[in-house]
Amino acid sequence: MDAVETAKSGHPGLPMGAADIATVLFTKFLKYDAADPTWPDRDRFILSAGHGSMLLYSLLHLTGVKGMTVDELKNFRKLDSKTPGHPENFMTPGVETTTGPLGQGIATAVGFALAERMLNAEYGNDLVDHHTYVLASDGDLMEGISQEAIALAGHLKLNRMIVLWDDNEISIDGPLSLSDSVDQVKRFQACGWNAVRVDGHDPKAIQRAISKAQKSDRPTLIACKTVIGYGAPKKAGTSKAHGEPLGAEELAGAKTALGWSHAPFEIPDNIRDAWAKAGKKGRRLRKAWAERLKALPQEKRAEFERRVKGERPKALADAVAKLKDRLVAEPQNVATRKASEIALEVITEAVPELVLGSADLTPSNNTKTKNLNAISPGNYAGRYIHYGIREHGMAAAINGIALHGGYVPAGATFLVFTDYARPAMRIAALAGIPAVYVMTHDSIGLGEDGPTHQPVEHLAALRAMPKMRVFRPADAIETAECWQMALERTDGPSTLALTRQNLPQVRKVGGAENLSATGAYELSPANGKARATLFASGSEVEIALAAQKLLDEQSFAVRVVSVPSLDLFLAQPEKVRAQIIGDAPIKVAVEAAVRFGWDSVIGPDGIFVGMHGFGASAPYKDLYKHFGITAEAIAEKVLRTHNL
Numbered sequence: 001m002d003a004v005e006t007a008k009s010g011h012p013g014l015p016m017g018a019a020d021i022a023t024v025l026f027t028k029f030l031k032y033d034a035a036d037p038t039w040p041d042r043d044r045f046i047l048s049a050g051h052g053s054m055l056l057y058s059l060l061h062l063t064g065v066k067g068m069t070v071d072e073l074k075n076f077r078k079l080d081s082k083t084p085g086h087p088e089n090f091m092t093p094g095v096e097t098t099t100g101p102l103g104q105g106i107a108t109a110v111g112f113a114l115a116e117r118m119l120n121a122e123y124g125n126d127l128v129d130h131h132t133y134v135l136a137s138d139g140d141l142m143e144g145i146s147q148e149a150i151a152l153a154g155h156l157k158l159n160r161m162i163v164l165w166d167d168n169e170i171s172i173d174g175p176l177s178l179s180d181s182v183d184q185v186k187r188f189q190a191c192g193w194n195a196v197r198v199d200g201h202d203p204k205a206i207q208r209a210i211s212k213a214q215k216s217d218r219p220t221l222i223a224c225k226t227v228i229g230y231g232a233p234k235k236a237g238t239s240k241a242h243g244e245p246l247g248a249e250e251l252a253g254a255k256t257a258l259g260w261s262h263a264p265f266e267i268p269d270n271i272r273d274a275w276a277k278a279g280k281k282g283r284r285l286r287k288a289w290a291e292r293l294k295a296l297p298q299e300k301r302a303e304f305e306r307r308v309k310g311e312r313p314k315a316l317a318d319a320v321a322k323l324k325d326r327l328v329a330e331p332q333n334v335a336t337r338k339a340s341e342i343a344l345e346v347i348t349e350a351v352p353e354l355v356l357g358s359a360d361l362t363p364s365n366n367t368k369t370k371n372l373n374a375i376s377p378g379n380y381a382g383r384y385i386h387y388g389i390r391e392h393g394m395a396a397a398i399n400g401i402a403l404h405g406g407y408v409p410a411g412a413t414f415l416v417f418t419d420y421a422r423p424a425m426r427i428a429a430l431a432g433i434p435a436v437y438v439m440t441h442d443s444i445g446l447g448e449d450g451p452t453h454q455p456v457e458h459l460a461a462l463r464a465m466p467k468m469r470v471f472r473p474a475d476a477i478e479t480a481e482c483w484q485m486a487l488e489r490t491d492g493p494s495t496l497a498l499t500r501q502n503l504p505q506v507r508k509v510g511g512a513e514n515l516s517a518t519g520a521y522e523l524s525p526a527n528g529k530a531r532a533t534l535f536a537s538g539s540e541v542e543i544a545l546a547a548q549k550l551l552d553e554q555s556f557a558v559r560v561v562s563v564p565s566l567d568l569f570l571a572q573p574e575k576v577r578a579q580i581i582g583d584a585p586i587k588v589a590v591e592a593a594v595r596f597g598w599d600s601v602i603g604p605d606g607i608f609v610g611m612h613g614f615g616a617s618a619p620y621k622d623l624y625k626h627f628g629i630t631a632e633a634i635a636e637k638v639l640r641t642h643n644l
């Protein structure tokens with residue numbers, strides 16, 4: 001109440017209404033040690049309703065997490081505080097994941113709970129044995145993503161996942177009855193969960209429900225009936241308690257009603273001591289765990305530590321270099337989705353923490369290599385996840401798997417359906433989560449499925465997302481290089497845009513040097529002084545090379561620059577960019593997508609050969625002709641511009 005009042009903004013209602021639930025959880029159940037909020041075998045607590053952040057910050061402060069001082073509470077929502085408006089895992093010790101967009105937390109928690117079971121299957125109960133608790137609000141459960149999440153968790157029998165629902169029947173517009181009449185208990189039960197109702201202000205009832213949930217063979221929903229803004233004389237139980245400071249009068253009234261006579265931010269010693277004790281509750285367990293880790297054979301221990309720290313194995317670079325040499329010796333004219341599979345055959349061996357999966361497009365995405373076994377309900381020894389047709393749920397689960405630690409997750413669907421996954425991909429970018437998205441069928445090159453399935457604006461939209469890296473490799477060698485960069489990246493997500501259609505192998509050199517690392521490089525120099533530069537990505541590199549040949553035949557020298565990652569290229573120092581862009585007077589960009597973004601390379605007067613609207617349904621070669629993305633069209637445009 002005091003922090004929200006001081007900040008003059010924020011959400012007091014949830015922290016006040018859910019304080020009883022949180023107190024039972026943190027003092028009686030949560031396995032954690034405030035002295036080490038990153039201990040790998042801690043229970044995870046995820047505040048899905050991120051707007052109630054002050055509840056989480058209060059808990060971190062009271063239990064004694066280092067750095068979470070009372071001053072941080074006083075600086076709630078101020079620049080550079082550890083107490084931003086919504087929880088950010090990269091700013092605040094003890095915050096497991098960024099939440100705020102409703103539904104993301106509960107869906108991310110599925111990934112946490114799954115990663116726990118998978119790591120347990122690899123390392124056993126001695127090292128991995130914890131729960132994932134979620135505090136979710138009405139809004140979390142109304143969002144569509146919650147359905148994908150709970151259906152997946154129920155199907156996989158993720159019994160370490162326990163959701164405490166702050167069932168207060170209030171949202172921003174007023175009573176929930178304005179817009180919702182779902183029986184959530186029945187919905188969760190239908191999805192394979194235990195679901196029970198308790199009085200959310202009865203600590204004993206909450207305690208009994210959590211105890212029972214811990215013994216279940218299924219995930220559990222505990223619907224905790226609460227009063228939003230509990231204690232506030234006029235605002236309790238109304239939407240007025242949701243998202244604004246209580247105001248002096250209401251705040252004073254609430255303190256009286258709750259029997260609290262202390263000054264703002266003042267915590268009496270007996271209460272502080274009790275919470276500090278709760279914060280130390282897991283210390284003995286953590287120390288015993290550390291002893292068990294120490295007792296492991298050196299190699300196994302080092303591998304576990306490497307994985308939970310998120311360090312990549314040295315074998316990755318070697319494996320990719322070897323593969324590239326093999327591809328130079330035996331060129332593969334395959335779709336880049338197939339090239340990705342070829343790369344994954346060796347990369348999955350080199351990177352044991354890489355976990356793949358698809359939203360029901362496994363045979364199209366080519367993500368399941370022969371050496372990977374799929375996990376199934378109750379059997380988590382495997383590295384492949386059938387996410388079902390749940391792109392959004394998949395992307396959020398991937399965030400949770402990565403944040404849990406021990407794994408690098410990659411999920412797949414068609415590039416056009418990044419729209420269905422985008423809110424979770426945005427969390428990955430914002431929170432710096434190293435997730436990989438394998439997005440195949442990346443243009444009109446997918447052909448007959450038509451414009452509903454043909455992405456045109458998606459590359460630009462993903463490139464516009466800060467910290468998202470977008471790769472669009474041109475052949476099998478670039479695909480291997482892009483996979484290497486995606487996996488070596490530990491500070492954010494990567495999207496691999498891959499073709500359905502076959503492509504020739506355009507790269508002639510292999511070796512350890514990753515030519516894609518600057519995002520763009522000269523693939524084919526001009527035969528003489530270049531009069532134009534053709535920049536192309538992915539499947540259009542082949543077309544640019546054909547145009548180069550046509551122009552060469554007319555004694556018009558042009559160079560071709562392959563651009564496997566436009567955003568990475570644009571992030572290079574000016575000098576590097578200038579050198580690769582070169583000084584040929586005519587600049588052409590070729591990409592079977594919209595122009596947005598390419599002006600940074602070719603300028604507003606550069607020639608763009610690509611898409612200017614939605615695609616169409618036809619065999620892909622006909623589409624390339626229809627939309628004018630051909631070598632002839634490029635050559636003709638270059639010569640016309642030259643002759644102007």
Ligand SMILES: Cc1ncc(C[n+]2csc(CCOP(=O)(O)OP(=O)(O)O)c2C)c(N)n1
Nearest residue numbers: 014100101102137138139140170171172242
């Ligand atoms: C995806 C998304 N849509 C909208 C919002 C804005 N918003 C924040 S809280 C909230 C609903 C509040 O109701 P509830 O979830 O029941 O929380 P409570 O009022 O109980 O705190 C909304 C619509 C959001 N944070 N995320």
